[in-house]
Amino acid sequence: MLTAAAGFLGNNETVLVGVGMPGQAATLAQGSHAPELTLVYESGAIGSRPARPPLSIGDPTLFAGALQSLSVADVFTFLIEGGRIDTAFVGAAEIDRLGRLNSTVIGPYESPKVRLPGSGGACEIVQYAKRSLLLSPLQERRFPAEVNFVTSAPPERAEILIVTDQCVLRRAPGGDEVELWRLYEGVEVADVDAVVGWPLRTSPELERMEVGGGIDD
Amino acid sequence: MLTAAAGFLGNNETVLVGVGMPGQAATLAQGSHAPELTLVYESGAIGSRPARPPLSIGDPTLFAGALQSLSVADVFTFLIEGGRIDTAFVGAAEIDRLGRLNSTVIGPYESPKVRLPGSGGACEIVQYAKRSLLLSPLQERRFPAEVNFVTSAPPERAEILIVTDQCVLRRAPGGDEVELWRLYEGVEVADVDAVVGWPLRTSPELERMEVGGGIDD
């Protein structure tokens, strides 16, 4: 998943990342084909060069030697809502046919079965980024036809890429729903169909994709 | 006028000033009874200790050794609109019975007879400061019953003090119109009435006032 995600990052892009896998994917891309990537953390660390892996997005290692330190208000105002994020890594427990994300709750909102972290910046990030990139294992509970709660909803002009451990799903810019777009070696369309909770359309651009680091890296 | 204005500034106040007379009055107060005065320039220089008189409100001498440098946006957001200005010096070509100020235009707005500087920050400053303080010579054209153009209008809760070369006019907090409040030595009520363009009320608190530095300082 990391290698696949890294492959989608272009050089010269401004990428919003978090700690963990997103940060690792971006670092991977920086080390190979995208050395000019500008990393943005919603904590306000921009262009970080961490001396060690960050423990959280406010970790001093992300600010020491960074290009810029912004307040949270300014990151949201000028970079996120300003539409200056090319690709944003986001997290979610569920993603649905329309590319809407749920990271808020399973069960009724007022009396939750499972209370999840909530939006954080995801609502604004998904609204304004040119492309949102989700890393998620392909599991049935994560891909319902309709999310339990709409935490973030991509606008029509935005692209949504969902990099899973078996395939890449995509809602194209201007598109109306999520489609099967890349299939890793050894995975069949039927394998994906069996998991996704709606009749999954196949993109006219569907291709096989070789994932360098292996599908479980 | 300077000495009179300085006398109205309390210690521990946050005072918004400009270059010229307001800055001089504040400096006078700082040098005598109000050493803890915090000076704010709308340029973002806060707590300045200028090594020489500033040429404009963005003069580096106001920033070198200042307590804080804020962007113009942050001065307006956090200090001015935040209601954190105790006393604000403002300028105007006209002030009327209701304490409204005109610094925009004489004659029709679209085809001005005299085009004045405009609001600058005055609109927001007068709206949000606890007290606005105007330095103005007592001249007929400056005190019409109704201003030609409302550039700034004080809200009911705010105080307006107009320090002239002959008297101090005031609209008390919660008051409805400007009244004669202090009369310098040697000036009579009739002298002021002859100039002001409406039947000027006399404050129940009207007192004689001795102005240290002379009325034309």
Place this chain on the structure above:
Amino acid sequence: MAERATLSEAVAELVEPGSSLYITGFTHLIGFAAAHEIIRQKIEDLTLIRLTPDVVYDQMIAAGVASRLVFSYLGNPGVGNLHAIRRAIEGGEIEWTEYTHGSLIAALRAAASNLPFAPVEAVGATDLMKHNPGYATVEDPFGGGEIAVVAPVRPDLAIVHVQRVDQHGNVQVWGSTGDIREAAMAADRVIVTAEEIVDEAELRSDPNRTLLLGANVEAIALAPMAAHPSYAQGMYARDNRFYREWAEMSSTAEGARAYLDREVHGLDGREAYCELHRERLNELKRVGDQPAGTVNFGINAAIADVQE
């Protein structure tokens, strides 16, 4: 004007039962010492506001001092869940009001500048709109259709932990400045706790680094290591081991309570806490030297002559 106080005095005087409180720090410079002091003084029925409740509010909620939580992201950053808060929410033991980061920071900014609302367009597309009465819509008078707006969020009190403050309460912070300015300016009153109290002249050498003015601060308390177990740039690292241990301890109500009994109620203040953890704190404090470069603020003092 800011008054010097001990942390315990400042909390006793300014944190009122039933009031709303914002402890700042976006995973950095989190005011743990103040939170522990509030728990120790059993000041209850609080409304706790923070973008990221973090372990600090998880502890306060485990301690039972809060009746309401206002937040935009519930997580133990880099570790996982906040168990005490999840238990309280899933068990219906606490009221909560939920925002997104962008709209909560906008709501604070609206409060800070006395505006009746702030536009927060992105929220319009979410289900959160239905669950928080602090959101509403207005018709864009310039023809853009219906737009979501947020009402101001104005805490009664903000408690701000910073790297340094001067004797008058003027504050400088570097590295992550997070939510500090917006929360402090939105609040009616501000307590500053600081790693160091320095001379005003040190701050005045670099006015661009000053985040808050003493004129807007009620109380200053010297409180070294007050952000432990979170970080302070240039001073100490996060105690990540503790963040993980808390995740484990707090997975039961009993575990959380045992911790609080031992390290909060069982100690008479922050000094005892630092003494207890001395060795660990000394490890965390081993930070390298990475000084900010300087710039020249110098002026042409002779310009008054030059210009004639």
Place this chain on the structure above:
Amino acid sequence: MAERATLSEAVAELVEPGSSLYITGFTHLIGFAAAHEIIRQKIEDLTLIRLTPDVVYDQMIAAGVASRLVFSYLGNPGVGNLHAIRRAIEGGEIEWTEYTHGSLIAALRAAASNLPFAPVEAVGATDLMKHNPGYATVEDPFGGGEIAVVAPVRPDLAIVHVQRVDQHGNVQVWGSTGDIREAAMAADRVIVTAEEIVDEAELRSDPNRTLLLGANVEAIALAPMAAHPSYAQGMYARDNRFYREWAEMSSTAEGARAYLDREVHGLDGREAYCELHRERLNELKRVGDQPAGTVNFGINAAIADVQE
């Protein structure tokens, strides 16, 4: 990504006839060199946007390159009137749109963050409401009555003069930062002119001082003394004598034209201008040494071990 260019190339490529332009600087770091270059290249029909048009726009309007002015304060700061602009407005020779400082900066911020409007309550009480279609009112959905709002102001281009920039277009400014961030972030494109081009490492030593990212800048031009006759903190003083001379020269249209013929059209670029004024510039550059104090950004690099 920012490209290196000469000032003349950047202006020729990015300033389009008929477009809207914001030259930044709130009485400090005003981009005079860029303004002169636009006049020299006779790029016309511009909409000029600035909180304080200052002498820089007075010259551009005297030169006839603008058809519209957007502003919030018309003055020659510390000196008096802007004669060319007053003549143009009183003579009906130019269109204008007028704001207050607070609402124009809010309109730039709204543009910078893609919001359809910003609330600007104070403007509601003024006559300006009636004369600027960029203002409207909405009903506060939280019960506060009618509230004034302002539409976004989005310049096609911002030209930003700064103390230093790195090879990638990342910008640092100290002293007054004024309107730079809001104007640059509101604009579709940004040209940076700088006193110095420094290595990225210098900026990285102090990320809190970075005002703009290179990722959001189109072109960088090295342009020492480009703010003359205005100031650059730590570099040179304002040429106040010139501000006064301009007040006198520009009191007639002929006087203003004579100046522009001599010092703009009559010179082939900023280098010739600096050469012409060399002695004067050397006087203005006599600034003292007043270095900003440093702070430590150092981290605990061993934390990964410590935490186990």
